[in-house]
Amino acid sequence: MKKNICILCGILLIGFLIIVINYNCIYSIGNNNMEYNIKGFINRPKVITNNIYIKQTIDIENRRYVLFTFNDYLGNAELVRGLNGKYKIESTISGSNLFEYRVREINKSKYFVVAGKNFDLKIDYAKVSLDNNEYKIIIPCQEYFIAYCAVSNNTLNIFPVDSGLKLFEKNNIEITNDIYIKFSH
Numbered sequence: 001m002k003k004n005i006c007i008l009c010g011i012l013l014i015g016f017l018i019i020v021i022n023y024n025c026i027y028s029i030g031n032n033n034m035e036y037n038i039k040g041f042i043n044r045p046k047v048i049t050n051n052i053y054i055k056q057t058i059d060i061e062n063r064r065y066v067l068f069t070f071n072d073y074l075g076n077a078e079l080v081r082g083l084n085g086k087y088k089i090e091s092t093i094s095g096s097n098l099f100e101y102r103v104r105e106i107n108k109s110k111y112f113v114v115a116g117k118n119f120d121l122k123i124d125y126a127k128v129s130l131d132n133n134e135y136k137i138i139i140p141c142q143e144y145f146i147a148y149c150a151v152s153n154n155t156l157n158i159f160p161v162d163s164g165l166k167l168f169e170k171n172n173i174e175i176t177n178d179i180y181i182k183f184s185h
Contacts (some may be wrong), residue, residue: 005043006064008069010180013140021151023076025085027075027080027081027084027086027087027088027090028086029079029086029088029089030086031085034057034066034079034087035052035053035054035068036053036069037089037154038052038054038066038077038089038092039051041077041089041092042070042075042092042094043074043179048070048071049070049071049164051067051070052069052070052075053069053070054066054067054068055067055068055069055143055144056115056142056144056145056146057146058146058148059081059105059149060106060111060113060148061107061109062080062106062107063078063079063080063081063083063090063104063106064078064079064080064087065077065079065083065110065113065115066079067115067116067144067145067146068082069144070094072096073094073095073096074094074096074097074098074100074115074116075092075093075094075095075101076092076093076094076096076115076140076146077089077090077091077092078090078091078104097116098117098119098179098180098183098184099113099114099115099116099117099159100114100116100167101113101114101116101128101165102158102159103151103157103158104148105139105154108153109150109153110130110150110151110152110153110155111146111148111149111150111151111164112130112135112137112148112151113146113150114128114137114139114146114147114148114165115145115146115147116144116145116174117126117143117144117145117183118140118141118142118143118144118145119179119182119183121141121142121143122169123139123167123168123169123175123179124138124139124141124169124170124181125137125138125139125164125166125167125168126139126146126147126165126166126168127166127168128160128164128165129161129167130152130155130157130160131152131154131155131156131157131162133151133152133155135149135151136149137149139167146163155170
């Protein structure tokens with residue numbers, strides 16, 4: 001009987017160790033190797049860039065959003081923090097758009113997240129309409145930014161429809177068209 005209990009405990013211990021080691025392999029990205037891991041993630045299945053440059057990071061609850069550039073493109077990565085305090089890459093998006101924005105659901109709460117370049121540091125805030133609610137997002141006065149605001153949990157649209165994202169300068173003057181005309185490729 002004692003022998004069976006010892007064998008069962010040994011099997012449970014080995015199973016627990018396998019789970020812990022596997023978990024630590026999945027959630028293995030720290031602050032020091034983030035750039036390397038994101039580059040590896042976007043270069044699969046084929047290499048599209050040799051270098052990426054992390055411009056900004058922001059944490060929202062257990063998620064980390066990373067804004068990066070490569071080859072004149074703007075990209076962002078969404079990482080999830082594990083129990084060990086390290087991250088795994090959930091997704092990446094990149095392209096030639098000036099801004100990337102959408103509603104993100106994080107731990108049963110919803111946030112509108114916008115990331116991009118604050119051209120000539122003229123953008124003071126952005127407004128977005130989602131499901132008949134208007135939200136204002138303060139844009140940091142820095143070259144690259146990630147900004148967000150909480151939105152209603154009843155929000156169904158993940159992208160603004162019709163008017164999209166509107167950009168404003170400090171004097172409450174809309175500059176959306178000016179930015180897109182002047183800085184689009």
